[in-house]
Amino acid sequence: MIEYLLLAPLLTSILCFFTRTKKQVETISVLGSIITLLLGLLLVVDVYKYEVIVTWQNALFADAFSAYIVLIVSIVGFVASLYSVGYMGHEHKHGVIDDKKLRLYYSLFHIFMFTMLLVGVTNNLGLWIAIEMTTLVSALLMILYSRKSSIEAAWKYMIICTVGITFALFGTILTYFAAVNILGETGDALNWTSLIAVADQFDPTIMKLAFIFILIGYGTKAGLAPMHTWLPDAHSEAPTPVSALLSGVLLNCAMYGIIRFYTVASKSTGEAFTSNLLIIFGLLSLGIAVPFILLQEDYKRLLAYSSVEHMGIIALGIGFGGVYGIFGAILHMFNHAMTKSLMFFGAGNILLKHDTKEIFNVSGVVKSMPVTGAMFVVGTLAITGSPPFSIFISEFTILASGFSQGHIVAAVLFLLFIIMIFAGFFNNVSRMAFGNPKPGIEKGDMGRWTLVAMGILMVFIIVLGVYIPTPFYEMIMRVVEIVR
Template identity: 45%
Template sequence: MIVMSSVLPYVLLFGPLVGSLAIFAVPVGAGPSRVVEVLHVVSIAVVLVAALVTGGVTLAAGPVSAFGQWLWIDPLAAIFVGLVGVVGFLTGLYSLGYVRHDVAHGELTPARHKLYYGFFNLFLFTMLLAVTANNIVMMWVAIEATTLGSAFLVGIYGKRSSLEAAWKYVIICTVGVAFGLYGTVLTFSNGSEVLADPEGAILWTTLVANAKLLDPMLAKLAFVFVLIGFGTKAGIFPMHAWLPDAHSEAPSPVSALLSGVLLKCALFVIIRYYAITIQAVGPEFPQTLLLILGFLSVGVASFLFLVQQDLKRKLAYSSVEHIGLILLGLGFGGPLGIGAALLHAVNHSFAKALLFCGSGNVLVKYGSRDLRTVKGLLRVAPASGVLMMAGALALAGFPPFNVFVSEFMVFSAGLGSGWIWLTIAAALLLTVTVAGFVQIVSGAVLGKPPEAIRKGDVGAATLAPMVALMALVLVFGVAMPRPVGTLLGRAAGIVEGKDAAVLTLPTLTYGFATPQSVHASR
């Protein structure tokens, strides 16, 4: 394995950090507000370009490291770096029109306008640090920092409900992630006892390479703490209580980031420890835990999703359900199960970001999230209606959208691994969520609009990022780009501990399942 020492991780991290600090330094005012927006666009563009270039370098030349291997970007990390870059860029662009509307209507003051963009970029920095950290303590610190960075965004409106949601988010996640710290300390202690160089136990790469030397009981206990701690941040049932309030009260582009990216960053940390635990104790113990929590997340969230009348709370419970599906894929194991889980993480991010941005358009047009009053979006704002319907159909699992492909792969992995009844039960539970999305499409999108509502779509600048997200949803559903498939295969190999293994991932190309062989190496 060739490891490249590169400046790319520094560019990736310092781009949004410097952008955030520069935005905070700009004085408040009408003119400076435009400066803030320019700095914001430059910052998110740097993140996007650096993320895509880093992914390409990782694919072509192997893992990229920096800062004495405290930063490490392998194919697994590259997938999540790409998610932060792409979704962060598109939701950042969407923010421009959305936040201007809020300022114009008195929802946000000019001072909060600046704070929004400053914390938005700081949030990107903390998420990127979490998925590039090779130092397990730094990994924990970064996940904790995402709470502080995003809590201000959740409570940015300063209303009672948003402040309550922000405090609930901070308290639950801080307590939850404390369990992640226990798991981190146990893992370091376990490694330092058996490694020739005890200090090497701070690095994930060293731990996973020497995982068979670890004490199995301590490894199991550490994984339980990690699953509870970082699972709180990932929105896994029953540690998900913060999620519906935070997602519903945050500005819509922030909701898209929380659901589309933040949950996946916490999940990424769990996957890192999952890879260690598989090598240390075998796959049965961690996979059983993931299957139990995954099935519970799908089952409970499906019914909670169905009964919600608040659009954004409905979408929040949908995120819990999809996190459950990702856990099922990981729990089924094998190249197909793990590859399907990783692909579903990507697919859900794009589709959920699209729908949360669509919910922002609904708020702009109707001034409400209540599905009992939001009717006929297709007639009120046709472009927004089409995009909203595409996102809803995608998350419901209809072809030719991307979520159908990864759900099909997850269930194929379940049947192939022998978990037939569990797979059938999970598939039946998904029909409940289909009913919920039919409610959104038939009522909110296709229903009869209120007579008093002003017709006309939102601006092109707001629609353009949503069009890009819809394009990604379609492309990943019809013909997944081969470089992405290669990254997924190699990432699955990293999780399984396979060196130079050829993995076969089925992809859907124009409606036909075709094998895609990819080279997996750690």
């Protein structure tokens, strides 16, 4: 099952590389992502039935948490591939990219999907390998446009994330060392299942050191402050569908690594140590995002800083702990993925129309592009945590658990920061959305593919805001059981 799930995007990628026409490559890409999505859903059902699936000599494995990540990756991947048809099609039509680059784009896109799925289903601390691979592939996607700014962004991204990830490798080695002392030198000593079982016997000094290195390492990749400096550059310079994948999914993948290690490390060091670190980094991320969101001039960077904020919220949720804190954090991963992708798609449409990323040079989007504009405004309300949308539910759960678990100061600061972010974010977006369009901007939306993609995400945002379906709820509860 897992093998097929990994094979689908790889095959799609190879096929995309060897096609001739634009039509063919788009068809293959969309079909491939539909197949990946279906296989992802099948995996979710399988995990629901068998709890844990292990194949390929223990190298691949899936439990509820893996399945949850696979679900996020495959849904956003599917939607982004739909959106790509519209977005890259538009770029292709206007001669920004040629046939060759379009093929390259689609085949890299699916390899990127493959690496992110791999993050979810790797059975051991070899997770590191998969996360490093995501960096490599996405750096290539970023330099698709040979602009000065995108090359600069890709270089910074590559260097900062590789160094970060090197620290994570050190943390991984330390964890392996701690495990080998208990389990002996077997290949199994790195597997999640065998790690969790004996984690409480690990040497706490080593595990403390290991967790710090892991948190800094994967935290760099997850965009936690103060290691987030590459993030706004990378997310704003990548082609828009890729921005959505980077913000919505890739950050979650890195967060997944942190949470897995959190579970292992907490068993040996005690929860207080790991939780406090997560709360500190979470609050720092929220705090640093505030001024950059208030004073932002570039709307793609605005969204990127909002990702820093939301990763901080997830870290806070895990740090607050308790069933509700973790439940909120896990739910927030899904909600943020959907909402942030929607926002990037909206921003992409605006970018195609206005050809500028400056907030001041855009206005009247609701008038000139009614559907995109409306969804962009609703998305803004959703991403800043207003009811009745999905993010409100998860943020509220996290906040409540902050108070109930006795982290009063952290919870108050959290509330303060999200209120300021709401004001800043909405102020910036309303400048773009309302008023009269700039002269020379024609009326009309960007083509149906982009709108379909946004519409699908909209459904998730609205439905999860009022009601969480029982199977989905049970799935998250199982993830919470795994994390605790």
